[in-house]
Amino acid sequence: MDPTVLQAGFDLLGDGRPETLWLGIGTLFMLIGTFYFIVKGWGVTDKDAREYYAITILVPGIATAAYLSMFFGVGLTEVEVVGRGTLDIYYARYADWLFTTPLLLLDLALLAKVDRVSIGTLIGVDALMIVTGLIGALSKTMLARYTWWLFSTIAMIVVLYFLATSLRSAAKERGPEVASTFNTLTALVLILWTAYPILWIIGTEGAGVVGLGVETLLFMVLDVTAKVGFGFILLRSRAIMGDTEVPEPSAGEASAAD
Amino acid sequence: MTDDSTETVAVLNTTSAVGIGVCFLLAVVALFALPTLERQGIGFETAFWMVSAVELVTALGIIYFVLNLHEEPE
Numbered sequence: 568m569d570p571t572v573l574q575a576g577f578d579l580l581g582d583g584r585p586e587t588l589w590l591g592i593g594t595l596f597m598l599i600g601t602f603y604f605i606v607k608g609w610g611v612t613d614k615d616a617r618e619y620y621a622i623t624i625l626v627p628g629i630a631t632a633a634y635l636s637m638f639f640g641v642g643l644t645e646v647e648v649v650g651r652g653t654l655d656i657y658y659a660r661y662a663d664w665l666f667t668t669p670l671l672l673l674d675l676a677l678l679a680k681v682d683r684v685s686i687g688t689l690i691g692v693d694a695l696m697i698v699t700g701l702i703g704a705l706s707k708t709m710l711a712r713y714t715w716w717l718f719s720t721i722a723m724i725v726v727l728y729f730l731a732t733s734l735r736s737a738a739k740e741r742g743p744e745v746a747s748t749f750n751t752l753t754a755l756v757l758i759l760w761t762a763y764p765i766l767w768i769i770g771t772e773g774a775g776v777v778g779l780g781v782e783t784l785l786f787m788v789l790d791v792t793a794k795v796g797f798g799f800i801l802l803r804s805r806a807i808m809g810d811t812e813v814p815e816p817s818a819g820e821a822s823a824a825d
Numbered sequence: 826m827t828d829d830s831t832e833t834v835a836v837l838n839t840t841s842a843v844g845i846g847v848c849f850l851l852a853v854v855a856l857f858a859l860p861t862l863e864r865q866g867i868g869f870e871t872a873f874w875m876v877s878a879v880e881l882v883t884a885l886g887i888i889y890f891v892l893n894l895h896e897e898p899e
Contacts, residue, residue, distance in 0.1 A: 632856050673891065
């Protein structure tokens with residue numbers, strides 16, 4: 568199918584890239600998210616909360632830079648693929664994921680309070696997931712691209728399985744507040760992360776069912792939700808405060824907080 | 826965000842705080858470095874893997890520094 572069957576966007580820079588509209592919006596959302604988290608976290612003194620803030624601010628922070636580089640065309644290259652011609656590859660997206668996905672997983676691992684070996688294993692498999700995806704993105708035959716996509720997807724399933732089983736059990740032991748926040752965040756990660764390989768396989772780098780404009784729009788929505796949305800849910804939760812057994816707020820406290 | 830006044834303020838490990846900042850800056854610079862690397866005569870794939878390695882290493886650095894963000898109590 569013609570990769571430009573579904574196309575969307577607006578060429579903001581006049582360089583023939585309609586997807587710059589979505590890249591510009593993505594840059595803006597990531598920047599707003601970064602500043603929102605900085606303002607929200609300013610003056611926080613709780614030891615554990617500081618760690619969550621440090622990680623969660625850096626995630627949209629680096630994504631802002633990645634989106635800006637893609638917006639200006641710095642994070643873009645062309646790959647010659649046998650039978651498909653020249654593909655535009657936004658490589659900055661993969662570099663962004665190499666940086667941000669380990670940090671998102673660290674947030675969840677800190678919430679579940681698992682040991683450092685578990686954190687290392689989780690992040691190791693995550694790195695494998697992104698690196699195999701990178702190899703696929705640069706491969707010059709469709710067979711190689713799909714094979715690396717499969718490896719990457721299997722690694723992603725392992726990461727998600729680990730989150731949904733052992734980390735979930737560990738979070739449950741830390742009390743209802745932590746368990747509730749962890750379950751919400753894990754559900755978000757399970758849904759959003761599963762959408763990435765699906766979008767890749769139907770997008771311009773895979774089967775080419777959707778054009779670069781729609782693909783960029785959908786990746787932008789996924790990225791903003793997986794980074795800013797994730798951080799918003801995490802940082803408004805009382806589960807990030809020091810002690811595991813945070814007392815339930817009384818009715819008066821709850822209404823005062825609102 | 827408000828904190829309970831009863832809690833003790835944790836002491837930041839300055840080295841870790843600086844380390845997080847340095848790693849973040851390196852990661853940002855790396856995102857824009859590929860065209861410069863190519864102008865230095867480095868091929869795209871080599872430059873690409875160099876950038877990717879910087880992103881991964883800086884992420885690991887940040888994880889290390891975040892896990893050691895506070896001074897251990899005496």
